[in-house]
Amino acid sequence: MLGNALPITLGGIAVYLLPQRALYIPAHQLLVIADWHLGKIQHFRKNGIFIPQNTLANELQQLTALTAVYPTRHVLFLGDLFHSSWNPEWDMLLTYLAERTSLTFSLIIGNHDIIDFERNGSGHLALYDQWELDNQLIFTHQPMASVPEGFINVTGHVHPGYTIRAKGKQRYRLPCFYRERQTFILPAFGKYTGLHTVSPSEDAAIYLILGDEVVHHRPRFR
Template identity: 40%
Template sequence: MAKKIVLNGLDCFLLPQKVLYIPFYHLLVLSDWHLGKMKHFRKEGLFVPPVEVEEEISRLELLFQELTVERVILLGDLFHSDWNEDWTAFALFTHRYPNISFLLTRGNHDILVDAHWAEARLQIIPQYILAEGLLFSHEPVADLPAYMFNIVGHLHPGCVVRGKGRQQFRLPCFHLKNNVLTLPAYGKWTGLHILPKEDNARFFSVIYDEVVEIKEFF
């Protein structure tokens, strides 16, 4: 179940697939996929669990079937490092949807050459702005005007919540503080950066197939 928040009068839905959906613009936003990460580590001789990129692609394709999507914004760190075969799978995916435009606000891990971006139908942009004053970028923009909201990635935000007894869980979350909304990392094996509880911050955690606002922390 999605969680609706309103930013500058615009309905925005935080989805349990760890993406943001804005129906008025038929816009889907995700961040920090880190495609190719596991293959990169295996190439370096590290033992890591197998990750099928098709599984993460399928999650998006299911959303394309359920929602009206005309544009996808990828908020940086789409690909983890140098090229490997996962990029071919991603390029095939984007070409299956010629009526959807794919935009990338480049992150610090996005080091592929321009030919690879073009191969996957990706338009590279520094940031993207909606008329309502929502600005999309990989990292927070300095000196953001007070009337704007900045939608970002980069941090891989997470929080620690209570379970029954003495259980505690580290969970990915959407993090809203002042006028900055940070999206959780879309990729499965990206790690979490646990953020502290603050009076002026809201945490929306992904718990199975639901997004829940968390108000009790350790």
């Protein structure tokens, strides 16, 4: 069922890192997604940047496929679900959420989630500033400055990527999951979000997304 997902443990909880840039917690049938930035496509088009048609529909189909492959009751968005103020993609999202009556959807509000929820609606989204699970995981949009003892902060915002070297002096910058001490950062789910290259310390863990699999990468330090 879990295909090429990579199993790890966070705060004593078994989770799976998905090559589709999401995290799955089977004990709670919880799917966690960070930094989708829906609406950014419209932003690009307004500025004359070509983006293929039906991109949002394709990404929504990807979410549908994930919740089918990984039995899901709850989808938690770690902020920056939407990129800016209202545009038609927001209404498309609300329609999509309303049609999935068997699922619970929650949003931890991020810095780009500037939608006027009272005016434009939040549909079936429950809204939070942060969310806790089993007194072990704290979910936020931005990494916490100080994580309480005994907790792991699962977060987004950073869009982590890591550069690897290949033969012939080639370099590839790849999205990754990134852990440093009590902070675990998810890659951005959205395709048009960009990457921030992380510079790991020796006690950090990097989980690279290589096509349809996630691998634990161990950098060499001189």
